[in-house]
Amino acid sequence: MAENEVIVDGEVVRCIGCGAKVQTTDKQALGYTPESALKKGIENGEVYCQRCFRLRHYNEIAPVSLSDDDFLKLLTSISDTDSLIVYVVDIFDVNGSMIPGLHRFVGNNPILLVGNKLDVLPARLKKTKVKDWLRQQANAAGIRPVDVELISAKTNLDVDRLLDQIEKYRQGKDVYVVGVTNVGKSTLINSIVRQSTGIKELITTSRFPGTTLDRIDIPLKDGKLLVDTPGIIQPEQMAHHLVGKELNLVTPQKRIKPKEYQLNPEQTLFFGGVARFDYNAGEGRRGFTVYAENNLFIHRTKLENADDFYTNHVGSFLTPPSEDDKDDFPPLEGHKFKITQKSDLVIEGLGWITVPEGVSVSGWAPTGVSVLIRPAMI
Incomplete structure (x- = not known):
């Protein structure tokens, strides 16, 4: 007991x-x-x-988190169905949004990949580039989506289009919505419920049968089901290391406004106390563009002092994390790259820094959080 x-x-x-x-x-x-x-x-x-x-x-559908084993049992059961899989990922945390082995558990069912948080992407960023990037990341994980859609569950941006695509690809089948925690899956489900059923039709007692531990069955107009599955916990997400206001300071809340920095070699940028960027070497002063939450505190310092500066100021000058939470915050781990073409250094869950060609740089993130390079989106 x-x-x-x-x-x-x-x-x-x-x-x-x-x-x-x-x-x-x-x-x-x-x-x-x-x-x-x-x-x-x-x-x-x-x-x-x-x-x-x-x-x-x-009529609020709250997220539920199960253990990996419980969630994988649920995924395995999906492979026995004839359905459409709507797979929701966070545009700002693609690797952290990936469900390991998803392609092995859904059988031959088609997967519609949905990138959430479109509303906070910079205005200059073309959606076609983001879609291509998401498809590449999915392919690298062994997933071959039938299509890729971008939405904002928070603002309902392009949710109507997603509903049309769901109808197109489900072909009269049930729909299973899957995703890890913190990607906005439940917000999307609630948005779909509002648009599919109409708020006036909702009654006090839930219209959604089957509210078991592992799924919520939402009836569609043709008698088939939209099945909301619980979010699997992905420990590598930045979001799992922060809570409340701290998370809001790191996760983009509104459309990102780019910040330009002219850096000399051996200079460092700290992103609060949660991440770090080093310009290690290159031909003199170069321009770097930061795409991250507008209210996140960014501090410039010398690379030679960076380690000591972080140790002395994390939780006080460099926040988040807060003074109370800094001891539980994972250490930052560095990832070094030599850049041969204009690229984005992506710190999953935070954003990215556009880096010019011909430089050596490092990205630092909490241990386990992905840092990677991609061709520049802008």
Whole structure:
């Protein structure tokens, strides 16, 4: 028996909506129920976890995180279906959004790849280039999508077009929406629900049957299902190292405004305390363009002092992380590159720095977070 399980009359209390074991200690875990709600539920004989309660009464579909093994079991079951897979990734964290082995678990079902957070990309960035980049990254992971779409679930940008594409490719089949946590999958699902059912048709008790631990079944007009699957936890995401306001300072919230920096060799840029960029060597002063959250603090210093500067100021001058969280924040790991053509150095989950040809540079990110080079998008 787990320490946080609720026992009444010798039996484990389970949510009658999804079957999860009810617990009152971890808000992010399955079965969480506030103690006040638990008491009322026991009195009424109907105990719902917070997720099911909000689904039933507010038609809010909250994200659920399962272990890798549980999620892979769900993916394996998808391979036995005849369906369309809508695979949602974060444009700013493509590698962190990749589900390892996805192509092996969905069988012969077609995959429609969806890049979210289109609304924060710089205005000059052409969508065709982003689509090509996403397709290349998917191909490198063994995924061959039938098409690639870009949307903003937050602002509903191009969601109508995505719905048309879903109809085009599903051909009367069920639709499974998959993705890792923090890519905006649940926001997209809620947007689809609003546009597909119309808010006036929603009723107090949930219209969505099958609200089990592993899926939410949303009926489509032709009787088929749109299935929302829980997000798999991907520890390599930048988002897993930050919370609340700290995450908002790192993750782009509005359309990115490029920042130009003229750097001399052996100069460093710190992005708060979460990342770092070094201009190691090159022919004199060169221009570098930063594409990251507009409110993220960026500090320039000398490369020779960078290590000591970070040690002395992370959590105070260099934030996020905060003073309270700096001890739990992973160390920054460096990745060195020699640039032979104009390129973007991408720090997954943060953004990118456009780098001129003929220089040596390094990108630093929390251990496990990807840093990579791609041809310049702009």
